[in-house]
Amino acid sequence: MYSSELNAIKKSNRLRDTQLCEPGLVDFASNDYLGFSEIDSLLDRTYEEIKKYKSHAPKSSQMVNGYQSIHKNFEDYLSKINSFESAITAGSGFLANLALIESLPRKKDLLILDSEYHASGILASKLVDAKVEKFEHNDMKNLEEILQQNRAKRVIVAVEGIYSMSGDLLKREIFELCEKYKFLLIVDEAHSVGVVGDRLLGVFDLFDVKPTKYHIKMGTLGKAMGSYGAYILCSSHIREYLVNRAKSLIYATAPSLFDIELARQGFIYMDENLKRLKDEIGKRREIIYRFFGFEMAGLIFSLELNSSVEALTLQKKLKDLGFIVAAIRPPTVSKPILRIIPRLGASVNKLETVCRFLVSTK
Numbered sequence: 001m002y003s004s005e006l007n008a009i010k011k012s013n014r015l016r017d018t019q020l021c022e023p024g025l026v027d028f029a030s031n032d033y034l035g036f037s038e039i040d041s042l043l044d045r046t047y048e049e050i051k052k053y054k055s056h057a058p059k060s061s062q063m064v065n066g067y068q069s070i071h072k073n074f075e076d077y078l079s080k081i082n083s084f085e086s087a088i089t090a091g092s093g094f095l096a097n098l099a100l101i102e103s104l105p106r107k108k109d110l111l112i113l114d115s116e117y118h119a120s121g122i123l124a125s126k127l128v129d130a131k132v133e134k135f136e137h138n139d140m141k142n143l144e145e146i147l148q149q150n151r152a153k154r155v156i157v158a159v160e161g162i163y164s165m166s167g168d169l170l171k172r173e174i175f176e177l178c179e180k181y182k183f184l185l186i187v188d189e190a191h192s193v194g195v196v197g198d199r200l201l202g203v204f205d206l207f208d209v210k211p212t213k214y215h216i217k218m219g220t221l222g223k224a225m226g227s228y229g230a231y232i233l234c235s236s237h238i239r240e241y242l243v244n245r246a247k248s249l250i251y252a253t254a255p256s257l258f259d260i261e262l263a264r265q266g267f268i269y270m271d272e273n274l275k276r277l278k279d280e281i282g283k284r285r286e287i288i289y290r291f292f293g294f295e296m297a298g299l300i301f302s303l304e305l306n307s308s309v310e311a312l313t314l315q316k317k318l319k320d321l322g323f324i325v326a327a328i329r330p331p332t333v334s335k336p337i338l339r340i341i342p343r344l345g346a347s348v349n350k351l352e353t354v355c356r357f358l359v360s361t362k
């Protein structure tokens with residue numbers, strides 16, 4: 001039925017398939033930045049907590065009977081540590097982006113996205129009635145030009161804290177522009193929470209930005225927190241609006257209780273082990289700099305390659321040596337890359353072995 005489409009994908013070397021995880025391989029591919037997915041005590045504590053509740057499943061939407069004290073406690077905890085007025089959880093980062101970007105821009109509004117914004121936001125932007133513009137990746141001048149050229153009732157700008165493929169850090173000036181033009185700023189912190197900031201809470205923490213009613217922070221739980229799900233931090237006013245308009249929050253079963261509690265345990269663990277975790281992150285940044293002269297803002301190292309074939313070949317060679325890294329090809333990225341995550345779950349010695357191999361192939 002779809003042979004011609006599939007053949008076209010095959011011909012351009014872009015065919016994807018599910019990749020069965022091989023636990024024997026040393027993992028430099030996953031977004032589990034802090035190695036939390038392998039810490040047994042987090043799992044044990046979560047299980048003990050969940051056992052105290054009558055029901056271990058959310059069972060319905062948050063707007064019906066699925067909003068349970070586990071969600072509420074987590075929201076309160078997150079709002080407090082991030083100094084936001086309010087929070088709400090979502091089933092995943094994809095659903096959280098859909099919630100925000102599909103519901104906030106209305107007719108006569110203007111939505112402006114960074115051109116490298118995540119696919120979930122790009123998809124959601126196709127569902128809105130508002131005018132949609134994209135600015136050149138991380139280019140604040142271009143963003144300001146678009147702001148000056150357009151009139152709109154409300155302006156919503158969406159950016160990422162650390163960009164998922166390039167690993168680029170958000171420009172600090174965005175917060176100044178936000179204050180000047182009073183737009184609603186969505187910061188997707190999927191790849192910055194747990195990785196940057198004095199308390200490892202992401203870019204608001206890193207740039208010491210005090211959240212205002214114009215700020216919205218989206219964080220995911222499936223990356224540094226080693227769980228699954230997401231959260232949105234915002235003003236109480238925006239939360240009230242989302243609860244009434246965001247379809248992926250309203251018409252979806254509430255997030256998994258187990259995953260939310262596991263993430264809460266992850267945040268607590270992170271806070272208790274802050275210095276050690278930051279030291280370990282620093283060691284990995286130093287290694288990547290030593291081998292490649294590249295300063296990672298977070299824990300993403302993207303090695304640009306000439307072709308998709310080269311990316312797949314290098315990935316295969318590393319696999320034969322016992323390592324898994326991601327080979328990311330167009331259309332996900334404009335140029336093929338090996339995406340290497342120097343996560344804390346794998347030792348610095350193993351990271352050096354991978355770096356040595358990659359340098360030797362240059």
Ligand SMILES: Cc1ncc(COP(=O)(O)O)c(C=O)c1O
Pocket residue numbers: 092093094095097118120160164188190191220221222229230
């Ligand atoms: C920047 C960014 N936002 C959102 C998402 C979606 O998050 P989730 O995996 O929790 O659905 C991802 C995941 O790949 C991401 O990289």
